[in-house]
Structures are given as structure tokens and as C-alpha cells.
């Protein structure tokens with residue numbers, strides 16, 4: 126569970142898109158995968174809970190040709206999102222809490238959550254709400270699309286040093302995906318899981334700057350002392366290993382789609 130100051134992403138709005146951008150090819154494959162599996166009509170409604178800067182929802186809603194309603198508790202993230210909206214599209218962005226959604230039941234054909242459930246005190250409350258908000262044949266998709274910086278040498282060195290102080294880096298995404306799948310399948314929902322792999326070319330020094338600037342929310346839970354000690358160790362280690370920070374590295378990127386539907390149409 127995060128405290129509310131971390132959950133509201135005002136603190137990240139100015140660097141969020143730069144640090145979280147996934148490669149275009151992975152984005153395109155994600156959209157194609159959704160389009161192949163979702164029966165949706167132009168003008169249908171997509172709700173994204175915790176839309177942030179619209180990193181995923183804006184391109185996806187445009188390609189699926191659906192109306193987009195995005196909510197977020199961060200006004201600053203929504204400001205970034207507004208700048209990306211095509212004025213010819215139906216998009217409505219609202220500051221609201223996913224745990225107290227201002228909508229009536231049965232009105233969305235598609236609901237998205239992406240990298241938001243782990244920030245909530247009770248993720249299942251949102252899942253329960255979603256089941257009411259969806260139309261009879263509506264879909265719920267949890268999307269996790271990220272570049273796996275944690276697999277790079279600088280992050281490994283940094284976390285190894287932190288682990289000496291008792292810190293353990295826990296990847297919550299996998300757990301949450303499993304938990305919501307169990308929760309909804311027990312209630313009779315059908316699901317389809319899909320993993321798409323990609324990669325992103327990065328300059329090593331940019332990854333080190335991400336660590337230095339604590340751009341990931343879990344890093345904010347690390348005390349300043351431990352962060353500085355681990356950062357110092359990281360710089361020393363990079364020098365000892367003669368690692369050239371101007372070097373380009375290929376970082377794995379992944380898109381996980383978990384698509385849920387209450388009713389699956391049978392062929393006859």
C-alpha cells in the first residue's frame with residue numbers, strides 16, 4: 126500500500142512520459158492485440174481509471190476509434206494528457222478518485238487500468254466498481270506496459286547495495302495480475318492473458334540519471350541516506366568496472382494484457 130502523496134502522481138508529471146515511454150513497435154503490437162480480441166464499435170466508450178498522461182489510453186482510443194473518458198487524482202498528470210488530445214475526438218478528462226467513481230452503472234464498453242492498482246489501498250474495490258460500470262458484453266483490460274530498467278546493470282548494482290540495508294525490491298505487477306485474475310475468475314469472468322516482448326535502445330547514463338532522480342514511485346520509499354549511499358556505491362562500481370556511460374544498451378520492454386469479459390459469445 127502506498128501513502129497518498131506517492132499515489133497522486135503530481136510529483137512525476139514533468140518526467141513521466143520521458144521515463145515511461147515504451148517503444149512504438151511495442152505500442153503498435155499492443156493495439157493490434159487488443160483490436161483482434163475486442164469487439165467494439167466506433168463511438169463506444171472507454172474509461173481509463175488512473176489515466177495519467179494518457180501514455181497508453183490516448184493512442185489506443187484513437188486507433189480503436191472509441192470515445193475516451195479518463196479519470197485521475199492528479200491534476201498535473203491530466204494537464205499533460207490534455208495536451209495530447211486530438212480536438213476532433215470525444216475525450217473527457219476528470220479529476221476523480223477511482224475508489225469513488227462519479228458514474229452510473231452499465232455505461233462503458235471497455236474499462237482500462239494500467240499501473241494503478243498497486244497504488245491503491247484496496248484494488249479490489251475498483252475491480253468491483255468496474256464490474257458494475259461495464260455494459261453486459263463489456264471488457265475490462267489491465268495493461269502493464271513498461272521498459273524493464275530493473276534488469277540493467279546500474280539498477281542491479283543499486284538494488285544489491287540497498288539490499289545490504291534490508292531493502293527488497295518487490296515487483297508488484299505480477300502479483301496484482303494474478304490476484305485480479307483469481308478474483309474475477311472466481312466470480313465467473315473469462316480471461317485472456319497475453320505477453321508481448323519488445324526492446325528499447327537507451328544510453329546507459331540516462332538509466333543512471335533515472336536512479337539518481339528517483340523517478341520510480343517505489344524508490345521514493347527509500348530513505349535519503351540509503352539512496353545516497355547506494356548511489357555513491359553505484360558510481361564507484363561503474364568506474365571500477367570501467368563502464369562507459371555513453372554506451373548504448375538494449376533494455377527489454379514488455380506489454381502484459383489481461384483481458385476480462387463476463388460473457389463470451391458462443392458461435393451458435
Ligand SMILES: C[S@@+](CC[C@H](N)C(=O)[O-])C[C@H]1O[C@@H](n2cnc3c(N)ncnc32)[C@H](O)[C@@H]1O
Pocket residue numbers: 132133134135145174175176177178179180181196197198199202221222223224238239240241244245
Ligand atoms: C503509474 S501512473 C499510470 C498512468 C497511466 N495509467 C499509464 O500507465 O501511463 C498511476 C496514475 O494513477 C493515478 N492514481 C493513483 N491513485 C488513484 C486513484 N485512487 N484514483 C485515480 N487515479 C489514481 C496517479 O495519479 C497516476 O497518474
